[in-house]
Amino acid sequence: MKFIGYRTIKTAIGAAIAMMIAKELGLKYSVAAGVIAILSTQSTRRQSVQIALQRLGAFFLALAISTILFLVFGYNPLVFGVFLLIFIPLAVRLKVAEGIVVNSVLVTHLLVENTVAVEWLFNELSLMLVGAGTALLLNLYMPSVEGQLKEDQSYIEETIKTILINMAQALRNQHVTIREEELFNGLESRLEAARKRAYRNSNNYLFSESNYYVEYMEMRVQQLHTLKRLRGHFRRFFMTYEQTIMMAEFTEKVAKELHEQNTALGLLQDLNSLRESYKVMNLPSTREEFENRAMLYQFMNDLEEFLAIKYEFKKNHTN
Structure with a gap:
């Protein structure tokens, strides 16, 4: 210090x-x-x-x-x-x-x-x-914080990627990683610091607006709230079915394609295809399967919101 x-x-x-x-x-x-x-x-x-x-x-x-x-x-x-x-x-x-x-x-x-x-x-x-x-x-001279903001972005994206991969594994194995709380706490703490840095960077521009980093951090904060909801569903998942495996594969795909420049449009289209696939599959045969499928459907809706947040951000920042 x-x-x-x-x-x-x-x-x-x-x-x-x-x-x-x-x-x-x-x-x-x-x-x-x-x-x-x-x-x-x-x-x-x-x-x-x-x-x-x-x-x-x-x-x-x-x-x-x-x-x-x-x-x-x-x-x-x-x-x-x-x-x-x-x-x-x-x-x-x-x-x-x-x-x-x-x-x-x-x-x-x-x-x-x-x-x-x-x-x-x-x-x-x-x-x-x-x-x-x-x-x-x-x-008039202020030290640039853009280098730090780039480091923040890298950390945030890698942490979200890790969280999503862990969720995909949990869907397959019904077992949540012991690092889950550590990952979420680290992400929340870094996002708060990065958010303040982004606002400070924006306020160093006198005659022009430079809100990209501010809006980027706000977008990731919204996604963090969605990730917390996704995490909450694992308290009620208790069995693995074919639909769960399909969702695990898609969640892993989201994690692998997660980066700053990805518009998320393709992933949203893939998610709609996955939703249509579910519609033509056999209905649940037991109460347990029905309840699990209902939780899976909520998980899918929250994952869709996670992607929609990124899509809206990129739509407003197209060159």
């Missing part, structure tokens, strides 16, 4: 640079620029831009309210309290709440200096621009 994260390093560098720039520009309270840089350093480019814009909008709101109050009622703590009573609800209502703390601090500079002269207003605006601007520039 890393002791110091990438974002921590950027925050430290950004704060130092912002304070140095503010000092070189001759701005009063130059340390405030460093504080603004710290608060403006975010995990993604898009988030950084959104927060910077919120803080800038909140700045002009705070400036207008504080200027009026200080000119009319003077410079004292009670007036500052009134300022907060007006500013905070308005900032929340206007959806610029991220700027409440920073701009409240900037207004205290006016309170301490007992002035709302133009040069002081410009000083506070400059502190905001230097601090937020420095953070934005540093956030």
Whole structure:
């Protein structure tokens, strides 16, 4: 585990640079620029831009309210309290709440200096621009996570493949692998981490949408829910019949053809053929066979949904 994260390093560098720039520009309270840089350093480019814009909008709101109050009622703590009573609800209502703390601090500079002269207003605006601007520039570079996402995809697909092969074997042998719980837990944990990574990757694109990995992970999450339902049927399978063997062979085929680029259309067609084959086969001759066939039919429906989820995903991402 890393002791110091990438974002921590950027925050430290950004704060130092912002304070140095503010000092070189001759701005009063130059340390405030460093504080603004710290608060403006975010995990993604898009988030950084959104927060910077919120803080800038909140700045002009705070400036207008504080200027009026200080000119009319003077410079004292009670007036500052009134300022907060007006500013905070308005900032929340206007959806610029991220700027409440920073701009409240900037207004205290006016309170301490007992002035709302133009040069002081410009000083506070400059502190905001230097601090937020420095953070934005540093956030333009974000380490790519696409390599990690590719590794996530590989792990997820191999694990789903293993789960389906194990299900095919269980249909033949009526015996569930002891690794079943481990496989499902590992898949669920990796999917959750990959999902967060995919959203972070998407939010690093400022002027274009890159939602492929997000939608891919969401598709696999849906398939995981279906796999859990498929697993649940094995609590009720208790005999092996010809139809069960046929379903086992088809489940194994699904596992072997499972990969990112497979549209699942061919597999859905094969499943429909299998369904038609069942219709012309002899009816169950015993109650036990009837119940087993009913469970098998539910298993087939859930497997169809598993494939349909992939088909819909690929249909929306055809080149």
